[in-house]
Amino acid sequence: MNLVLPYNNIHIKNFYYGKKMNNTIMTNSFFHNIYYSDENIQLNNVIIKVGLERCNIKEYFNKYTCIFDLHINRELISNLERIEKGILDNFTSNNHIYNSLQNEYKLTEHFKKGDIKFTSNLERIHNENNTVNVMIKISGIWYNNNSKGIIFKITN
Numbered sequence: 001m002n003l004v005l006p007y008n009n010i011h012i013k014n015f016y017y018g019k020k021m022n023n024t025i026m027t028n029s030f031f032h033n034i035y036y037s038d039e040n041i042q043l044n045n046v047i048i049k050v051g052l053e054r055c056n057i058k059e060y061f062n063k064y065t066c067i068f069d070l071h072i073n074r075e076l077i078s079n080l081e082r083i084e085k086g087i088l089d090n091f092t093s094n095n096h097i098y099n100s101l102q103n104e105y106k107l108t109e110h111f112k113k114g115d116i117k118f119t120s121n122l123e124r125i126h127n128e129n130n131t132v133n134v135m136i137k138i139s140g141i142w143y144n145n146n147s148k149g150i151i152f153k154i155t156n
Contacts, residue, residue: 120156
């Protein structure tokens with residue numbers, strides 16, 4: 001079962017991290033699963049729903065690009081940046097051995113470009129009033145000898 005959370009209802013203090021495992025996607029790196037837990041529920045990952053305003057969809061094979069207005073979506077981008085920074089800061093404060101690693105804010109970088117790529121079924125793209133809803137699944141933290149970041153996937 002998946003539970004989708006609105007971005008403005010994410011509380012950083014509710015993030016917890018699993019044990020260190022080898023990363024099979026990135027060479028010479030490791031990852032920790034992310035868990036989200038409060039007094040009502042425990043989740044094995046976090047799925048955040050966001051609505052991008054003034055979004056134009058371009059299809060490219062089985063993927064889509066959403067080109068959106070940065071100014072109109074600045075509050076959303078700011079909140080995603082807060083969440084990403086908060087997760088990495090929380091991870092570091094709970095695991096001081098990672099203090100020397102540089103944070104990489106890949107999610108924030110994607111959104112600050114004004115376009116994101118995602119996978120979807122064409123029927124699921126909701127483009128009412130040029131607003132597109134996408135889901136951001138955050139499943140873990142990756143790190144190597146120099147840096148760390150969140151593991152995420154954007155879908156519709």
